[in-house]
Amino acid sequence: MNWVVFDDKVRCFQDAQPWLSRQQVASTLLASFDEISEKAWKMTEGLRGTHERKAKAAVIEKQLRARRKKAPATVKWTTWKPDSLVEVAKLSKEAFIKAPPAGFKYDASLHEEANKNDPTGRITLGPKFFELPVNTRNIVLIHEIGHDLSDITLRDGSAFELADAGAFGKKNERGELMRGINGKYTPGENMAEAYAVLWEDPSWLRKVFPMAYHGIIKAAKTNGFPLPKGVTDGS
Numbered sequence: 001m002n003w004v005v006f007d008d009k010v011r012c013f014q015d016a017q018p019w020l021s022r023q024q025v026a027s028t029l030l031a032s033f034d035e036i037s038e039k040a041w042k043m044t045e046g047l048r049g050t051h052e053r054k055a056k057a058a059v060i061e062k063q064l065r066a067r068r069k070k071a072p073a074t075v076k077w078t079t080w081k082p083d084s085l086v087e088v089a090k091l092s093k094e095a096f097i098k099a100p101p102a103g104f105k106y107d108a109s110l111h112e113e114a115n116k117n118d119p120t121g122r123i124t125l126g127p128k129f130f131e132l133p134v135n136t137r138n139i140v141l142i143h144e145i146g147h148d149l150s151d152i153t154l155r156d157g158s159a160f161e162l163a164d165a166g167a168f169g170k171k172n173e174r175g176e177l178m179r180g181i182n183g184k185y186t187p188g189e190n191m192a193e194a195y196a197v198l199w200e201d202p203s204w205l206r207k208v209f210p211m212a213y214h215g216i217i218k219a220a221k222t223n224g225f226p227l228p229k230g231v232t233d234g235s
Contacts, residue, residue: 010029036064143192152223162187181212
């Protein structure tokens with residue numbers, strides 16, 4: 001939450017309702033103040049009158065929330081199936097563009113093979129993806145799914161704890177990873193790559209990056225992400 005914006009909103013509402021204490025106004029607003037109300041409030045900065053700004057912000061906020069309700073549901077990747085992912089990897093570019101599978105979309109302007117920047121959680125594939133062998137495509141898809149898991153570990157701090165413990169290799173004098181799993185340089189990318197390599201070559205991951213191996217298994221089990229058959233011990 002942007003507390004500067006929130007404080008501004010509290011002052012404005014108290015000006016319009018002077019019979020209410022600042023604490024009463026703040027308590028009321030705090031229950032509903034989120035990124036949508038913050039955006040609506042910022043969009044009314046040019047309005048001088050307190051009552052006018054308050055009314056306009058309420059209208060904008062209502063419109064923004066209505067749009068959000070119409071937005072596609074966020075894709076949950078904890079239930080992905082290995083067999084169905086392989087089927088996606090086998091598709092030709094033409095077949096994929098004609099009928100993108102659920103959870104995926106195509107972007108002809110994408111410079112990398114794939115990414116997971118779509119706000120609904122879909123995986124975006126670009127032209128370069130379809131130039132890869134099918135087996136490599138499958139690992140790329142698992143890496144992108146791994147970003148859902150890595151995002152969780154970034155939020156709970158476990159990815160940084162693993163990095164600090166040396167799970168992804170040595171750091172330089174600035175505290176930056178010098179070279180992690182398959183050349184990755186950030187904790188988040190290393191967690192996503194660890195998840196992909198766990199499916200591609202778990203024995204290599206366990207031998208070369210043992211802490212990452214155990215760490216990604218623990219994270220997957222804790223958060224309900226599928227694990228390869230035979231890979232169950234994260235202790």
